[in-house]
Amino acid sequence: MTPLLEIKNACRYFGGLHAVEDFSGHVKRGERVGLIGPNGAGKTTLFNLITCFTPLSSGAVFFDDTDISSLKAYRVARLGIARTFQNLRVMPNLSVFDNVSIGALGALGHSPLAALTKRTNYANDIGRRTWDALEQTGLQDHASELAANLSYGKRKYLEIARALALSPRLLILDEPAAGLNDTETAQLAEFVLRLSGEGLSILLVEHDMNFVMSLCERVMVMASGRKIADGSPQEVSNDPVVLEAYLGSEEEAA
Amino acid sequence: MFDVFFVQQLVNGLSIGLIYALMAIGFTLIFGVLNVVNFAHGEVYMIGAFAGLLAITQLAPPLFAVILVALAFGALAGFGLERIAFRPFRRFRDEASLKSKAIREATLLSSLAVSIIVRELAEKIFGSNMQSIPQEYLLLKPIEIGPLSFANGQFLIFGLSIVMLGGLQWLLKHTRVGLSIRAVANNPMGAAYVGINTERTIIATFVIGSTLGAIAGLIVGLYQGAIFPAMGFAPGVKAFVAMVMGGLSSIGGAVVCALILGMAEAITTSFFAQGWGDLVAYLFLVITLVFFPTGLFGGGRERV
Structure with missing residues (x-):
């Protein structure tokens, strides 16, 4: 069985800067994969390539055996890749419910006629998906609050809820634990584990090594745009x- | 002070303010989604009036049908405008380009260029003078209520504006396209990543905003008996001022400020000579920019 996500020789150049250079990797169905690397290694660029927000310079990305390299970002989302952001991208002036229903709306798509006639209320399919996602993330009590009024930690869950409303098969998390304290990080790890248990594949970037090492089954390491290691957390941390x-070579350090 | 004439002027001001509001909403919607001022909005207003006038002179249908014609042409104009003046500047989708001032300003200028070209084309085809409008379509039949006298056009403006403003609110709050528009206005990249087709949402925004503008143009044309290629300029400026006063991206703020502006103009003309009325808008603009840089209702995302 082919992996759910397969990246083949992906390259992305910004002028002379080789942000991602000949990166190949994959995520299997149901797998939890971590992507780590020093700052500026190209992790976020790689995420942008996978979600087709930044076009590839060369190479290809396959999702469920479909070449998604040339698709638009919203198409990729509808195929089942949802992501969250390092700097949160919730819609601050919309209610929590509306924020999440955008994900549900995105998943379903709609004809122009339906766009004008179908309501976005609590009763229909959009509403049901929205409630499901809110309940999964424990945000149901905040449904009518403005997203801007949520605490930072809650907003992180809001973004995840919005991604879940898409019913994705692959969830990409960009630094989910950044800005959370230890208790919150542990809760988040538990939550991600639960999602994974429900069959969702996870790909995440994170600087909190404890979080990555305890959560991920496999870790890919990037430096200067290239993949330099790929293996179990144990293997990678001894490589x-x-x-x-991460630390510079021994000669340099000496 | 509260004589009949004054009340009359207030009602006139209110109806003209509603027209500014309809136009200002077009501005505000498009600004909300793209962060760019659409300077060709005045020409959409003009196209609505001319489309209606052509329908009248060619087919002489009932007024209701004329409005539908203006609506259709407004939608078409909005669609075309987006294609010609705005779409080409969205080729670059990365975050830096989305936030680039240079691209924003290039888009702004391209909309200004389209505005000038369309206006000049209309002058070439129709001449720059006011068009003659068949008498039976003019919305100037007097309706007397007590000592006050209104034109039937004013009632049409009231009715239609309120229906359209209410309809728009409903559309934004309760329909899928409305949710998409609010999502894109709040955060275009976030919306795209969760499966919202931002391009289609932008087109929808242009179509909706332009429809409102075109209908406003038609009714005002018939009410004031003045349909001419440059007719969109003055209300365009007023609507722009209303949008800035309202805080750029607040629809409610734009509507309230448009009403204030219309009333203020009417009151000014009742105490001073006619020409002073136009000055009010500019005065308001300066006051807003100096004292309320984020607008009166500024949930504004940035300074004007």
């Missing part, structure tokens, strides 16, 4: 190449 990328 001299990885240590060098």
Whole structure:
């Protein structure tokens, strides 16, 4: 069985800057994969390539055996790749419910006629998906609040809820634990584990190594746009190449 | 002070303010979604009036049908405008381009260019003078209520504006396209990542905003008996001022400010010579910019 997500020789150049250079990797169905690397390694660019927000310079991305390299971002989302952001992208002036129903709306798509006639209330399919996602993330009591009034931690869950409303098969999390305290991070890890248990594949970037090492079954390491290691958390954390990328080589350090 | 004439002027001001509001909403919707001022909105207003006038002279249908014609042409004009003046500047989708001032300003200028070209074309085809409008379509039949006298056009303006403003609110709050528009206005990248077709949402916004503008143009044309290629300029400026006063992206704010503006103009003309009325808008604009840089209802995302 082919992997759910397969990245083949992906390259992305910004002028002379090789942000992502010949990156190949995959995420299997139901797998929890971490992507780590020093700042500026190209992790977020790689996410942008996978979600087709930034076009590839060369290479290809396959999702469920479909080449998605040339699709538009919203198409990729509808195919089943949902993501959250490092700097949150919730809609601050919309209610929590509306924020999440955007995900549900995005998943269903609509004809121009339906766009004008179908209501977005609590009763129809959009409403049901929205409620499901709100309940999964424990935000149901905040449904009518403005997103801007939520705490930072809650807004993180709001973004995840919006992504879940898409009923994705792959959830991409960009630094989900950033800005959370230890208790909140542990709760988040538990939550991600639960989603994974329901069959969702997870790909995440995170700087909190404890979070990555405890949560992920496999870790890919990036440095200067290239993949330098790929393996279990144990293997990766003992890999001299990885240590060098993070800490500098021993000669330099000496 | 509260003599009949004054009340009359207030009602006139209210009806003209409603027209500014309809136009200002077109501005505000498009600004909300794209962060760009659409300077060709006045020409959409003019196209609505001319489309209606052509329908009248060619087919002489009932007024209801004339409004539908203006609506259709307004929608078409909005669609075309987006294609010609706005779409080409959205080729670059990365975040830096989305936030780039240079691209915003290029878009703004391209809409200004389209505005000038369309206006000049209309002058070439129709001449720059006021068009003659068949008498039976003029909305100037007097209706007397006590000592006050109104034109039937004023009632049409009231009715239609309130229906359209209410309809728009309903559309934004309760329909799928409305939710998409609010999502894109709040955060276009976030919306795209969860499956919202932002391009189609932008087109929908243009179509809706332009429809309101075109209908406003037609009714005002018939009410004032003045349909001419440059007719969109003055109300365009007023609507722009209303949008700025309202805080750029607040629809409610734009409507309230448009009403204030219309009333203020009417009151001014009742105490001073006619020409002073137009000055009010500019005065308001300056006051807003100096003292309320985020607008009177500024949930504004940035300074004007």
